Each structure stands twice: as C-alpha cells, then as structure tokens.
Amino acid sequence: MKKINKYWLFGIIATGILFISFGYTKFIKPLGEKTTQDCNEVQMVSSESKFEPTIVNKKSAPSKAPEGMVWIPGGEFSMGSNVADESLCSIKGVTKDAAPIHRVYVDGYWMDQTEVTNEQFEKFVKATGYVTVAEQKPTKEEFPTANEEDLVTGSVVFTPTPTSVNLNNFLQWWSYVGGTDWKHPEGPESTIKGKEKYPVVQIAYEDAAAYAKWAGKRLPSEAEWEFAARGGKTGELYAWGNTLKPKGKFQANIYQGHFPIKDGDTGEDGFKGIAPTAQFAPNHYGLYDMAGNVWEWVNDWYSVDYYKSLAENGNVAKNPQGPDASNDPSEPGQLKKVHRGGSFLCTDQYCTRYMVGTRGKGEVRSAANHLGFRCVKSI
Numbered sequence: 001m002k003k004i005n006k007y008w009l010f011g012i013i014a015t016g017i018l019f020i021s022f023g024y025t026k027f028i029k030p031l032g033e034k035t036t037q038d039c040n041e042v043q044m045v046s047s048e049s050k051f052e053p054t055i056v057n058k059k060s061a062p063s064k065a066p067e068g069m070v071w072i073p074g075g076e077f078s079m080g081s082n083v084a085d086e087s088l089c090s091i092k093g094v095t096k097d098a099a100p101i102h103r104v105y106v107d108g109y110w111m112d113q114t115e116v117t118n119e120q121f122e123k124f125v126k127a128t129g130y131v132t133v134a135e136q137k138p139t140k141e142e143f144p145t146a147n148e149e150d151l152v153t154g155s156v157v158f159t160p161t162p163t164s165v166n167l168n169n170f171l172q173w174w175s176y177v178g179g180t181d182w183k184h185p186e187g188p189e190s191t192i193k194g195k196e197k198y199p200v201v202q203i204a205y206e207d208a209a210a211y212a213k214w215a216g217k218r219l220p221s222e223a224e225w226e227f228a229a230r231g232g233k234t235g236e237l238y239a240w241g242n243t244l245k246p247k248g249k250f251q252a253n254i255y256q257g258h259f260p261i262k263d264g265d266t267g268e269d270g271f272k273g274i275a276p277t278a279q280f281a282p283n284h285y286g287l288y289d290m291a292g293n294v295w296e297w298v299n300d301w302y303s304v305d306y307y308k309s310l311a312e313n314g315n316v317a318k319n320p321q322g323p324d325a326s327n328d329p330s331e332p333g334q335l336k337k338v339h340r341g342g343s344f345l346c347t348d349q350y351c352t353r354y355m356v357g358t359r360g361k362g363e364v365r366s367a368a369n370h371l372g373f374r375c376v377k378s379i
C-alpha cells in the first residue's frame with residue numbers, strides 16, 4: 001500500500017470528512033478520561049428536551065414497496081438535538097450545529113432499508129461505466145499548489161496508529177492512499193471480494209447522486225433522513241430508543257476500545273471495522289443501520305446555522321431541502337454536504353454522532369472508508 005505522505009492533498013480532500021467523524025479535535029480530552037457511564041448521564045439531560053410529539057401521517061403505503069425499500073409515512077416532528085449541545089460526553093460544542101430543536105414536516109416517501117451495498121453499486125458501474133471521484137486523477141486545476149507527481153488517484157483511509165497518540169491531530173490516523181477506491185476501500189491491495197453485502201464506501205457526493213439517479217431514486221433530504229431514523233418516535237437519543245445498550249447489547253456497529261491504535265477496536269458490538277448491512281435489529285420503520293457502520297450522504301448543503309434559521313422563522317418547515325449554499329466557518333470555501341448516522345469509527349469518547357439528531361458534514365468530492373449512502377424515492 002503506497003501511503004502518500006502529502007498532507008496538502010489529504011488536507012484539501014479530507015478534512016471535511018475527518019471533522020465529521022471524529023468531531024472537533026481541539027475539544028477532545030485525552031482518551032480514557034471518559035466512560036460510557038458518562039454518556040448515560042447525557043441521556044438524563046435529554047429527558048428535559050424540548051421535543052414536541054411526532055405526528056405521523058395516517059396515509060398508508062400507496063402501493064407495493066419497491067424492492068429493498070420501506071414506506072416512510074412522513075409527518076410533523078421535532079428535528080435536531082439538544083443533547084448537551086455544550087457537553088456531549090464532555091466534547092464541548094460538538095453537536096451545536098444540531099440545535100436548536102425545530103419543527104419540520106415531510107411528505108411520505110420510500111426509503112432503502114439498508115445502505116447501498118458493493119453488489120448494488122457494482123451493478124450500476126457495470127451498466128453505465130461510471131468512474132467514481134476516487135478513480136479520477138486529481139487535476140492541477142483542482143489542486144493548483146500540488147506537485148505533478150502527487151496528483152494520483154486515491155482516497156482517504158483510516159490508518160490505526162502503532163501506539164497511543166494525542167487525539168488533537170487527526171492526520172495521525174487518516175492517510176491519503178494512492179489506488180484506493182470503492183473496489184479497494186482500504187488501499188490498492190484491499191478488495192471487496194466476499195463483501196458483496198457490505199455497504200459501498202469511498203463514495204463522493206456526486207457518486208452517490210449518480211447511483212441514485214440511475215436507480216430511479218434520489219438522495220434523501222436531511223429532514224427525510226432524520227424523520228425516518230426516528231421511526232415515528234419523539235426525541236429519542238438513538239434510532240432504537242434512549243439507552244445505548246438495552247439489555248447490555250449494542251444496537252449498532254460503532255467503536256469500542258482504545259482509539260485509534262492498531263488492534264484497539266475490541267469489536268464488543270460484534271464487529272471490528274465495517275460490517276455487512278443489516279446485522280442489527282431494524283428501527284420502527286424497518287430501516288437498518290441508521291446509526292453506525294458508515295456515514296450516509298444526504299442531499300442538503302451543510303450550513304452550521306441552518307437549524308437556527310429555521311427555528312427563528314417560527315413556522316413548521318415544510319419539506320426543507322437545506323440552505324442555498326454551504327457554510328462551514330471552520331473551513332470557509334469548502335463546499336460541503338451533510339452526512340448522517342455516524343460510523344464504525346464513532347466512539348462514545350470522541351464522536352458519538354450515532355445519536356439520531358446529530359449531524360456530520362463533508363466536502364463534496366471527498367470520500368473515505370467509512371462513508372456511504374442510501375436512497376429514497378418519492379411517490
């Protein structure tokens with residue numbers, strides 16, 4: 001595996017993704033100071049939330065469900081997260097962009113039960129000859145300051161560290177690796193053989209959108225994604241309820257153990273690293289993996305203050321489609337779309353954005369080995 005030690009490319013391509021998954025590192029305390037028990041305290045905070053009851057539309061499914069999809073009836077709900085917006089497991093401010101809670105209405109739609117798999121994406125590529133962003137050679141126009149020899153196809157791969165590291169620099173565990181793409185998600189020597197039912201990863205926004213269009217579907221709006229993930233329930237912390245581990249069992253593929261060291265992932269939830277789709281119970285709407293495993297692209301531009309603007313408007317936001325433009329003050333000038341759901345790399349000490357109301361974000365042409373998508377379809 002050729003690990004390209006060029007932070008310029010990595011920085012430009014990947015920082016959006018990295019901040020998504022691992023939070024704002026400057027806020028993070030050294031690993032080991034916090035425990036799951038601390039997160040349980042957060043749950044108590046959430047019980048004082050401002051969520052109003054979800055009102056699910058009465059309209060039943062208009063027809064037989066398309067293959068692999070379920071009916072999401074839509075309705076009115078309280079969207080966002082006020083889970084310790086200044087103290088998520090002591091990561092100050094990490095969910096600030098998911099506040100305030102605001103009222104939203106979405107029409108009914110079909111949604112993929114699982115994230116799009118390698119097998120499904122392969123059908124698309126075979127049918128269309130589509131070439132993903134990671135398979136396209138970066139151009140001098142896109143990266144004017146780069147050396148010509150550094151402009152190689154590839155993408156960003158989680159690279160565990162040999163020993164404990166200070167978590168204030170994510171470049172220590174992410175690498176831009178030449179030859180990485182959806183067929184080689186962890187570097188050129190890796191393969192998806194035997195992983196047909198795993199979610200496809202190393203997917204940029206336009207790759208996901210192209211697949212959706214080919215499939216006669218589309219990417220969900222952020223509001224559609226969250227309505228579906230909440231399963232018709234009101235203000236719960238997770239897609240499955242308010243407890244991280246009901247009856248002591250994990251409900252999603254996230255990360256346990258010492259992050260981000262080699263062999264640090266204990267796989268207590270049953271999986272070290274990425275898992276096949278649908279390995280945990282579905283939520284109330286029959287959707288799998290709405291938390292953990294891989295992040296999912298949604299269609300909305302990311303703006304740090306979008307929820308604030310909707311809340312200030314005071315009305316119920318009807319089928320909101322996101323802001324008109326990307327706005328992330330932490331990386332001005334980068335065009336970012338929203339990601340949802342968290343991934344197999346999220347830990348309760350560091351990211352915790354497998355919590356249902358929280359948000360991620362990513363530069364639109366950036367991919368990584370913990371980022372995929374699922375589609376929806378209007379009636």
Ligand SMILES: [Ca+2]
Pocket residue numbers: 253254255256267268269270271272273344
């Ligand atoms: Ca896991």
